[in-house]
Amino acid sequence: MDRDRSGTSDPAPRGSLSPKQEDKLNEWEPSPEAEYALDALTHFKSVIGPEGNLISNWDGLDDDSQSWYCAGLLRELFDDGYRELEERLDSQPRVAAAVGLSSKDPPHYSTLSRQIGKLDENTLEQAARWANNAALHQFLPRGNSPDALSEAPSKPRSYYEIVDEEWSVGMDEKMRQATRIVGEYLALTTPHLRSDRDRTAPNFKHPIESFIRLLAHIALEDWHLESGADILRWQSDDDVDVPTASTVRKYARKQEVEELEEKFLKASCALLEREELLPPGPVHLAYDVTKVRWYGAEHEWTSGGRKEANTTDFWHYAVLSATGPDRNYVLGATPMKKRTEIAQALRRLLRRVHTHADFDIGRIYFDSEMYREDIVTTCREIGANFLIQAKDTGDPGRLLEEARGGEPAKSSNIEFAGLTSPNKRVNGFAYPIHPGEVGSDNREESHTAWITDHDVDARDLRGLAYQYRNRWQVETAIRQLKHDFQGRCASDNRGVRTMYLGAAQLFFNYWVALNHELPYHLGQPATFRLNGQETLHAVRGADVESARRGDNTII
Structure with missing residues (x-):
């Protein structure tokens, strides 16, 4: 019998294995056949039946009806004929008791055939797949505990290692x-x-x-x-x-608009409270703006720009993203009336993240378009550290010149135009561009300069420069927001x-x-x-x- 009609590529239990796979699996099996059946029946009776929707009104069924379902599941698990099922119930008292039948006087195979034949075959096949996988977690290495299993668990990874079979999953299961x-x-x-x-x-x-x-x-x-x-x-x-x-x-x-913006930000923060979704440690952020082409009538919230695809009018949006090596989330996105509102939108988004997020915020990454006094001021007002790619002029340009010899250059006292006393100075450093950094092959400069409030004399500048590469994730997120989602x-x-x-x-x-x-x-x-x-x-x-x-x- 083909138990995998759902399309998943999980192989059916036991009977469909080759003799070689069967032998390898038996080498690892610490409990007898009856223990496997008991584990599967436990998952069926405690999870699949009462907690799922596979069998309607499970708790409303009488004891006899539930027993016939359990007997049908047992038959599917071992691909038994009805005579073999009768013999199994007769020879395994604990299994018969778990089914709800007596091993001393098990039903005749004709009775089993008649009662199980009334049940939906597809339902039994589905239940057998899930119960089998739950049982595998109990007696194979590195399986999950019963409390951690869903109604429909997949096989543990160790199953595929033991039977020397490549892991795969079908589209239906995925x-x-x-x-x-x-x-x-x-x-x-x-x-x-x-x-x-x-x-x-x-x-x-x-x-x-x-x-x-x-x-x-x-x-x-x-x-x-x-x-x-x-x-x-x-x-x-x-x-x-x-x-x-x-x-x-x-x-x-x-x-x-700001009410809607806050609702979606709160929703995103609520999602990230789910266990294991956030990377460990402080969450570093990235901020950027993007534009969306506009072909409609003149509108007070659109503004001009370089001609693109037959239009010079665009909607502008600010996007704040949580960055990490393998997890990048968008925390907030909002339209801006003018590009001059970049710092205002950042201030609003940051304050809301501080209010609603249940995680520690690290530094914020900005590209050279954010090399602005109001961005620095906003970060300092919120108490957020920053790493802003600097323009190749002034003191940052001087640091780039000093670093061309192959070594990093740094300064803890750079005057930044527009900042007022006593906070008119920032720290800065220049560091070699890491091979493989986006755009590194096409750049004339071999180094990049940044301004920051980090102590450049005490911090690992190589680490800061390397981690800055995560800023590119906000640009990837923006493209997908606009084009995929x-x-x-x-x-x-x-x-x-x-x-x-x-x-x-x-x-x-x-x-x-x-x-x-x-x-x-x-x-x-x-x-x-x-x-x-x-x-x-x-x-x-x-x-x-x-x-x-x-x-x-x-x-």
């Missing part, structure tokens, strides 16, 4: 697990996005997660809101809520545009979090990657209410 976890992400974040409306009111219709699902849908399909809402409604079941485009716009327009937006309303970018911010953060967390649910593959489209599929299919109840199923 997306099922991703959708389940995204449901938990939504349950964490959507409460911070709700309006002030009473959810128990008779005319309350659209929960905030329905808005997020629709915005994920138009990002996935690259559609405008009207067509996206119509098609999602047509594709969905009758009980799946899909708001109209006008309802989504009304939600965005009735809120202040946001639907088409032609609105000239600031609130609507803020909501689009805020949703893209959440989707990007879900994607980063999934790529860090999901491998542990899939057996910790060495090379695993979920792409943006798969993440948006997971958002569109997640069942938030089930996640809040702990069911974590897929609609």
Whole structure:
């Protein structure tokens, strides 16, 4: 029997293994066959049945009905015929007791055939896959404890090492697990996005997660809101809520831009409170601005720039990102009326991160476009240290000249134009560009200069220069926000545009979090990657209410 009809590439237990694999697995098996069956039955009876949705109303079934399900599971686990199942129950009293039947007088094989035959075969096959994987965690090396297992665990990584089989996971299994976890992400974040409306009111219709699902849908399909809402409604079941485009716009327009901005920032900070999603130690930040082409009528919030794709008008956005070697999250994104508001937007975002984030903030990275007095002043007002790439003029230019001999150069007393006494000076240093740094092959200079409030005499300048490379992550995040995680937006309303970018911010953060967390649910593959489209599929299919109840199923 092929137990893997779901599409996952996990091999079926035992019976489908080659003799060589069977022998290798038996060498590691510390408990007999009966212990394996007991572990599988325990997971089925304590988790799959009562806590999942695979079997409807499990707790409402009488003892006999639950016993037939357990017997059917046992048959699937060992690929038994009904005569063999009767013999197993007769010879293994503890297993028979766990099933809910008597080993002294087990049911005749014809009775087993009749009762199990009434049950849904696909349900039993699915339950057997999950129960088998849970049992493997109990008697193979490095398996998780029963309390750490979900309803539908994957096999432990050690299973593949023991049977000398390359780890892999099928698309169905990957997306099922991703959708389940995204449901938990939504349950964490959507409460911070709700309006002030009473959810128990008779005319309350659209929960905030329905808005997020629709915005994920138009990002996935690259559609405008009207067509996206119509098609999602047509594709969905009758009980799946899909708001109209006008309802989504009304939600965005009735809120202040800064209110929406703060809601999405709070939602992102709530996500990062989930265990293990943040890198250890202080979280370093990066700040940058970006522009989005505008083809509409003249608008007070758009401003000119270099001609690009038949337009010279752009919306400008400020983006604050948490950076790390392997985890990069967007904490805040907001439209700016003028580029002169760069420092004002930074001040607002930083204060909100200080208010809502449950982690220690390290330094903030800026590129040379932020080599400005108001940026330095803002960082000092907030109490945040900074590392700003300097222009190749003045004292930083002098440091670059001194460093051309191959050694770093530093100064703890650089006068920075625009800063007022007593804080008119900053520290600076120049250091060789690391090989492999973005753009390093095309630059004339062999060194880069920075200004900072760090003590350049006491700090490891090589480490600071190396870690600055993480600043590039904010630019990568910005590209993905605009091109991968946001639907088409032609609105000239600031609130609507803020909501689009805020949703893209959440989707990007879900994607980063999934790529860090999901491998542990899939057996910790060495090379695993979920792409943006798969993440948006997971958002569109997640069942938030089930996640809040702990069911974590897929609609």
